[in-house]
Amino acid sequence: xxxxxxxxxxxxxxxxxxxxxxxxxxxxxxxxxxxxxxxxxxxxxxxxxxxxxxxxxxxxxxxxxxxxxxxxxxxxxxxxxxxxxxxxxxxxxxxxxxxxxxxxxxxxxxxxxxxxxxxxxxxxxxxxxxxxxxxxxxxxxxxxxxxxxxxxxxxxxxxxxxxxxxxxxxxxxxxxxxxxxxxxxxxxxxxxxxxxxxxxxxxxxxxxxxxxxxxxxxxxxxxxxxxxxxxxxxxxxxxxxxxxxxxxxxxxx
Amino acid sequence: xxxxxxxxxxxxxxxxxxxxxxxxxxxxxxxxxxxxxxxxxxxxxxxxxxxxxxxxxxxxxxxxxxxxxxxxxxxxxxxxxxxxxxxxxxxxxxxxxxxxxxxxxxxxxxxxxxxxxxxxxxxxxxxxxxxxxxxxxxxxxxxxxxxxxxxxxxxxxxxxxxxxxxxxxxxxxxxxxxxxxxxxxxxxxxxxxxxxxxxxxxxxxxxxxxxxxxxxxxxxxxxxxxxxxxxxxxxxxxxxxxxxxxxxxxxxxxx
Numbered sequence: 001x002x003x004x005x006x007x008x009x010x011x012x013x014x015x016x017x018x019x020x021x022x023x024x025x026x027x028x029x030x031x032x033x034x035x036x037x038x039x040x041x042x043x044x045x046x047x048x049x050x051x052x053x054x055x056x057x058x059x060x061x062x063x064x065x066x067x068x069x070x071x072x073x074x075x076x077x078x079x080x081x082x083x084x085x086x087x088x089x090x091x092x093x094x095x096x097x098x099x100x101x102x103x104x105x106x107x108x109x110x111x112x113x114x115x116x117x118x119x120x121x122x123x124x125x126x127x128x129x130x131x132x133x134x135x136x137x138x139x140x141x142x143x144x145x146x147x148x149x150x151x152x153x154x155x156x157x158x159x160x161x162x163x164x165x166x167x168x169x170x171x172x173x174x175x176x177x178x179x180x181x182x183x184x185x186x187x188x189x190x191x192x193x194x195x196x197x198x199x200x201x202x203x204x205x206x207x208x209x210x211x212x213x214x215x216x217x218x219x220x221x222x223x224x225x226x227x228x229x230x231x232x233x234x235x236x237x238x239x240x241x242x243x244x245x246x247x248x249x250x251x252x253x
Numbered sequence: 254x255x256x257x258x259x260x261x262x263x264x265x266x267x268x269x270x271x272x273x274x275x276x277x278x279x280x281x282x283x284x285x286x287x288x289x290x291x292x293x294x295x296x297x298x299x300x301x302x303x304x305x306x307x308x309x310x311x312x313x314x315x316x317x318x319x320x321x322x323x324x325x326x327x328x329x330x331x332x333x334x335x336x337x338x339x340x341x342x343x344x345x346x347x348x349x350x351x352x353x354x355x356x357x358x359x360x361x362x363x364x365x366x367x368x369x370x371x372x373x374x375x376x377x378x379x380x381x382x383x384x385x386x387x388x389x390x391x392x393x394x395x396x397x398x399x400x401x402x403x404x405x406x407x408x409x410x411x412x413x414x415x416x417x418x419x420x421x422x423x424x425x426x427x428x429x430x431x432x433x434x435x436x437x438x439x440x441x442x443x444x445x446x447x448x449x450x451x452x453x454x455x456x457x458x459x460x461x462x463x464x465x466x467x468x469x470x471x472x473x474x475x476x477x478x479x480x481x482x483x484x485x486x487x488x489x490x491x492x493x494x495x496x497x498x499x500x501x502x503x504x505x506x507x508x
Contacts (some may be wrong), residue, residue, distance in 0.1 A: 004287045007350030031369035088261045091268040099486030101445045104460075104479045106452070107467030111475070183357060187333045191361035196464075202362070209365035217369065222364050226356035 033215035036089045036253070042219035050204065051223060052076020058200035059227075061117055062182075063187040070181055073132030073173065074124070078162060081140025094133075101225040102188055104125035107194060116199065127188045128181040135177035139170035179235040186228055201227075260373035278286055291473040296480060299473035313481060315458035319375075319447040320485075323382025324439055331387040331439075332432060335394025336420050339428075339498060348394060356392060360385035360442070373454035382446045393435030395430020430501055437493040 015035045016078075033130035045051040080087040097166075105123055113119040143166065151165045167174070193202020205220035273293050279285060280292030292300075302310030338344045364381050371377035401424050409419045425432075451460030463478035 003346065006346045010347050010351050011354075031366060049481060086407045088381040089265055089268045092262070092265040093272055096269060096483070096487070100479065100483035101441065101448060101486055102285050103445045103448050104463065107475055108289075108462045108479060111467045111472070187359040187361065190359040191445070191449055193363050194361050204321060205362060209369050212369075213370060217365055221366060224362045225355070225358040226360055232357040243467055 014051045029214055030212045031214055033218055035063065037215040038069065038218045038222065041213070041215035042223060043160075045219055045223075051201075051220070054199075054204040054220075055156035055223075056073075056204065057117075058186075058189050058193065059122040061200065062124055062185040064117070065121045065189065066128050066178070066182055068121065069128030070132045073129040073177075074101065074136050075179070077133040077136025077177075078140055078170075080092060080164060081137040082162075082166065083224075087137070093180040098130050103191060103195065106192060110196065115197055115244055119190030120189060120197050120199070122191050124185050125186045127184050131181045131184060132174075134176045136174055138165055139177070143169045175239055175243060179209070179239060183228070183232060186231060190224060211240070288470055288472060291476055295404040295473040296476040300477040301478065303474065303477055308393070309462075309477070310479070311458065312459050312462045312478075313485075315456065316447050316451065316460065316482075317485065319378050319456070319458060320440075320443045321449065322388050322491075323379055323447065324436075324443040326379065326441055327383040327386035328390055328436055330383065331390030331435070332394050332425075334387075335391045335432075336398065336425065339395040339398025340416065340420055340424060345395065352388075352395070353390060356388055360388055361390070361446065361505060364449065364453065368453070372397060374457075375456065377454060378447070378450035379492075381450055382443050385446045386443040389435035389442070390432060391435075393431040394428055397431035398424045400431075401427045430497075433493070433497045433500065437490065437497070440488065440489045440493060444482070444489070449481065 008198055019034050019036060019207060022032070042051075080090060102123055106119075107125055109119040109122045113122060148161075151161045156164065160219055179196040180231055189200065190202045193200040194206055195202075197203065201220060201224050205217055205224065277292045277294065280287065280290055300309070338348050360381075363384055367377045367381045367384075371380060404425065405423050406419070409423055414422065416440050447458065448460035450456060451458040452464050454470075455461055459482055463475050463482075466472070466474040466478060
């Protein structure tokens with residue numbers, strides 16, 4: 001309880017000081033607004049549904065991209081983890097493509113797909129492939145060798161080997177990979193929206209800024225922060241429930 | 254390197270070259286419209302032309318400048334703040350939870366706020382890039398300081414070392430692997446945010462120039478810019494690996 005009090009002390013004090021200062025100085029600013037005004041703006045954005053539509057657009061793009069990119073990354077990761085020679089053959093190709101910052105693909109996606117969901121999903125997918133690929137590959141490589149011997153002794157077909165042995169054995173760490181990729185997906189989605197795509201939370205916060213509505217802009221900022229925090233906390237909780245300590249192994253990659 | 258490793262590398266390069274060949278083939282057969290997909294020959298020609306006759310070099314420098322200034326500022330501020338917070342248990346218990354709460358925030362969401370404060374300027378870009386890049390280093394430093402072997406602190410106390418001496422002689426070296434890992438992560442963040450800021454504010458750099466190429470459907474120039482951004486990403490990450498190997502090399506002997 002004391003810990004929670006200490007954790008809250010700093011933000012609460014800062015907000016209070018800022019509120020009092022903003023009121024006493026009769027703050028009129030394009031970039032700052034007292035916390036009470038921000039809360040009011042958040043409330044009205046909820047009331048007229050604008051924030052819900054924007055949230056839906058952003059989350060849909062982020063999750064669609066996560067699903068698409070994550071699936072590609074998972075398939076490649078399992079393939080490269082199981083077949084060492086293929087991994088070595090693809091090494092240079094992967095090392096050449098991976099460092100391209102996802103946002104650099106934005107102009108390419110823009111001319112190929114135009115504005116909208118598809119372009120955003122394509123960029124999010126690209127960003128999500130790599131963490132999943134690398135963690136899944138490592139997870140598959142470190143599967144207990146005796147499990148693979150069992151698979152060989154049972155003469156399982158390659159498909160069955162992946163379905164019955166590899167995926168269940170690597171599942172906790174695959175989940176970790178998807179958890180990290182989910183955070184990246186949200187970040188990339190919001191970034192694409194802020195940079196150029198006229199949908200979702202990123203576009204909404206840019207519109208609030210351009211309309212010089214500091215209170216609404218900060219309300220969106222806080223909401224985006226809450227979504228990021230909620231996503232992270234929810235996935236962490238799920239990981240703990242589903243896998244317990246199994247997923248904690250080497251979580252820090 | 255042993256010989257088989259070198260052979261594998263060579264074959265791996267051949268595979269990559271085959272992919273480039275495939276790309277050329279797709280472009281030559283016009284399976285994808287050349288408006289969207291120029292062949293590697295055209296992208297390469299545009300790259301060479303951009304460096305010899307065009308202003309690609311100055312764009313490249315512009316992006317590197319944004320990225321490195323922001324990252325450097327973030328490194329200094331992140332490690333200093335991290336040391337300040339991390340070296341005191343009280344400060345840690347008050348500040349660390351707020352920081353952990355802020356960490357999952359998509360940092361690009363700070364861009365509109367920065368634009369409202371600084372306008373579409375270099376200052377805005379510097380603020381955004383360093384704000385975004387500070388988190389991995391700040392948290393790594395705090396975490397690294399908290400994870401110092403407690404007996405080392407006892408040694409410091411019995412040697413009556415000053416707080417500064419403890420920070421520089423014990424805590425920082427012990428947190429160095431975490432901090433370097435954070436710095437590597439921050440470099441990527443800094444590159445991405447540089448590109449975004451250039452796109453939004455029209456600042457001189459590769460981000461702005463690739464967007465202009467896309468708007469004008471000059472796909473060869475566009476791909477040349479994207480390839481250059483990839484090269485920046487690759488080289489900076491290579492440099493960090495090198496720095497990590499050099500700075501932390503002594504640890505391998507210890508552990």
